[in-house]
Amino acid sequence: MYSSLMSWISLPCLIVTTLLSPSFNVYSTASAIETRTKSDQLVKITLFIKKRDNLTYEEFHEYWSGPHVKIFHSVPIVRQNIIKYSQFHSNESVDLTQYGLTPVGYDGGVNLWTRSLDDLLAVFNDEEYLNVVVPNGKTFFKYDEMTAMYGWEEDKWDHE
Numbered sequence: 001m002y003s004s005l006m007s008w009i010s011l012p013c014l015i016v017t018t019l020l021s022p023s024f025n026v027y028s029t030a031s032a033i034e035t036r037t038k039s040d041q042l043v044k045i046t047l048f049i050k051k052r053d054n055l056t057y058e059e060f061h062e063y064w065s066g067p068h069v070k071i072f073h074s075v076p077i078v079r080q081n082i083i084k085y086s087q088f089h090s091n092e093s094v095d096l097t098q099y100g101l102t103p104v105g106y107d108g109g110v111n112l113w114t115r116s117l118d119d120l121l122a123v124f125n126d127e128e129y130l131n132v133v134v135p136n137g138k139t140f141f142k143y144d145e146m147t148a149m150y151g152w153e154e155d156k157w158d159h160e
């Protein structure tokens, strides 16, 4: 990002731009590893999920990626409180053990970012979420075997 900008923005213009931008330090210095980004100001939870045995891996990935997201997004408190959402799909065609790595044993990670733990809990305790999203999740992953990790994300770099 920075190097491509540098190729066409003149130096005085760049200085003005960076001073005016609240997040200028993210991209403008070599010390990017010490800066805070938007994700850093949010809390994060990752829910680790395992596919149900009655779906193929292909069905699991497709359903989670498409129809489930529509249902998830249809719930107002989800749209309101979840600032950022991404899915980490396990590529089961790669056997990590051959590289000396132990697979974590899950098929996916649901990454959710909110402004606070309260905002996150408000989603999980919301009546519509409980009546719509949770039952839908139970149709394609083993809900009772879901595990979670809660904390914060530190973005260190993100090259183009």
Ligand SMILES: *[C@@H]1O[C@H](CO)[C@@H](O)[C@H](O)[C@H]1NC(C)=O
Pocket: 091, 093, 094
């Ligand atoms: C899964 O891994 C294989 C082997 O690296 C790769 O060919 C394939 O494209 C990957 N699938 C996805 C969806 O990235």
Ligand SMILES: *[C@@H]1O[C@H](CO)[C@@H](O)[C@H](O)[C@H]1NC(C)=O
Pocket: 052, 054, 055, 059, 138, 139, 140
């Ligand atoms: C898998 O089983 C669940 C629970 O019985 C069911 O709701 C879902 O429709 C099934 N999925 C498929 C693809 O058969």
